[in-house]
Amino acid sequence: MDWDGLHRPKIYYAMIAVFCGIFLSVVDGNICNVALPTIAQELGVSSADSIWVINAFQLVIMMTLLPFSTLGELYSYKKVYLSGVAVFTVASVLCTMSHTLLMLTASRAFQGLGASMMMSVNTSIAKLIFPKRHLGKGVGINATVVALAAVSGPSIAAAILSFASWPWLFAINIPAGIVTFFMGWRFLPDNPTHVAGRRFNFKDALLNAVVFGLLIGCIELYSHDGSLTLVLIGVAFLIVSAWFYVRSQLRREYPMLPFDLLRRPMFSMSVITSIVSYTAQMLALVGMPFLLLHTFGMNAVETGVVMTSWPFVVMFVAPLSGALSGRVHPGILGSAGLLLMSAGCFLLSYIPEDASHWDIAWRLMMCGAGFGFFQSPNNHMLLSSAPNHRAGSASGMLSTARLVGQSTGAALVALLFHLFGDGAPHDALLLAGALTVCASVFSVLRLRSR
Numbered sequence: 001m002d003w004d005g006l007h008r009p010k011i012y013y014a015m016i017a018v019f020c021g022i023f024l025s026v027v028d029g030n031i032c033n034v035a036l037p038t039i040a041q042e043l044g045v046s047s048a049d050s051i052w053v054i055n056a057f058q059l060v061i062m063m064t065l066l067p068f069s070t071l072g073e074l075y076s077y078k079k080v081y082l083s084g085v086a087v088f089t090v091a092s093v094l095c096t097m098s099h100t101l102l103m104l105t106a107s108r109a110f111q112g113l114g115a116s117m118m119m120s121v122n123t124s125i126a127k128l129i130f131p132k133r134h135l136g137k138g139v140g141i142n143a144t145v146v147a148l149a150a151v152s153g154p155s156i157a158a159a160i161l162s163f164a165s166w167p168w169l170f171a172i173n174i175p176a177g178i179v180t181f182f183m184g185w186r187f188l189p190d191n192p193t194h195v196a197g198r199r200f201n202f203k204d205a206l207l208n209a210v211v212f213g214l215l216i217g218c219i220e221l222y223s224h225d226g227s228l229t230l231v232l233i234g235v236a237f238l239i240v241s242a243w244f245y246v247r248s249q250l251r252r253e254y255p256m257l258p259f260d261l262l263r264r265p266m267f268s269m270s271v272i273t274s275i276v277s278y279t280a281q282m283l284a285l286v287g288m289p290f291l292l293l294h295t296f297g298m299n300a301v302e303t304g305v306v307m308t309s310w311p312f313v314v315m316f317v318a319p320l321s322g323a324l325s326g327r328v329h330p331g332i333l334g335s336a337g338l339l340l341m342s343a344g345c346f347l348l349s350y351i352p353e354d355a356s357h358w359d360i361a362w363r364l365m366m367c368g369a370g371f372g373f374f375q376s377p378n379n380h381m382l383l384s385s386a387p388n389h390r391a392g393s394a395s396g397m398l399s400t401a402r403l404v405g406q407s408t409g410a411a412l413v414a415l416l417f418h419l420f421g422d423g424a425p426h427d428a429l430l431l432a433g434a435l436t437v438c439a440s441v442f443s444v445l446r447l448r449s450r
Contacts, residue, residue, distance in 0.1 A: 069396025084117025089177030282409025287428030317372030337373025
């Protein structure tokens with residue numbers, strides 16, 4: 001008998017266990033941004049050095065997502081997820097106790113390891129929790145939780161720092177992590193299917209870590225004005241490592257970098273659409289604050305409030321688009337949403353300098369609504385196009401595509417500042433609009449694929 005999800009009331013407890021983990025891992029990706037100046041001052045380090053508190057977290061996630069998704073397929077999504085919650089909680093204790101930059105950076109890297117375990121399998125677990133007929137709705141709720149976490153991160157950080165010191169940013173994770181672990185242990189289902197004869201390949205995992213570590217490392221190094229010589233050396237090592245990695249993966253029946261899934265047109269087009277869309281999203285989200293600061297003269301608080309309008313709308317649109325994805329082809333929904341986002345980006349790039357806060361906010365809301373109509377159907381289609389025994393790799397690839405797109409978008413903003421100076425935010429929004437049109441074309445091309 002085929003597995004077809006959980007039923008009430010157990011499904012509700014399982015959803016809470018998964019969504020709490022997603023919320024924690026996403027919030028901690030950006031909760032430190034607001035606190036970096038305070039952390040740098042109290043630890044007696046430069047602002048540039050303090051950025052490692054963020055980079056260490058993101059880098060470890062990128063290096064380990066696909067290996068952990070493979071472990072989930074081989075052994076248990078539930079075990080990988082619960083191990084991630086445990087590691088994340090212990091790492092939060094270590095972050096709270098850190099009194100040097102080295103200790104805090106190492107603890108954040110360890111925390112990134114736990115976040116990677118949770119991110120690598122969370123959509124696979126969603127596929128086990130929700131009955132097939134409600135999977136689109138479940139993926140939509142998942143996207144809503146991610147958007148809510150993205151909105152809440154800076155606000156939570158600001159609220160905590162208003163009455164407590166920065167270690168409390170990590171201390172709040174500890175009780176939440178403990179509750180999430182026990183709820184997951186009690187209510188999450190285990191993998192209903194396993195493939196006999198498969199083994200975890202540590203050589204592939206190491207090559208994967210090297211390739212993605214160098215990819216994101218080179219992007220980050222260039223984004224932060226690193227030495228061009230070091231960047232070129234890193235790119236050279238990246239090319240050599242990637243050649244060996246791809247060569248080894250093409251020979252595997254179940255590769256860690258899922259070429260077997262990427263050969264499926266529906267899956268590969270969904271991945272490409274995702275990468276291009278997240279690149280455009282990050283171009284807009286990184287470029288807009290500079291536009292608001294330099295062109296409109298807003299302070300940090302005003303910028304934060306106005307920028308919240310984008311993810312705020314996603315919270316409402318993502319569940320709706322997830323529900324619609326079962327009735328309307330995701331390629332059409334995604335394409336229409338991306339065209340709406342593109343229109344918002346172009347309108348923002350040509351916005352007059354005397355525009356009010358509301359004039360800016362409704363354009364950002366257009367972008368958020370468009371992205372919300374794309375995100376849930378795209379994730380649903382990507383997951384649905386993979387067989388059950390490869391759901392872990394599909395989940396890992398979904399998160400990998402998002403992080404590659406976001407890192408590329410941030411690097412492109414840095415490149416535009418190098419090339420065009422103060423005009424970079426305007427050009428970033430133009431480029432975001434153009435890339436979103438391209439992503440819309442990729443999305444609609446999926447109508448031709450089975």
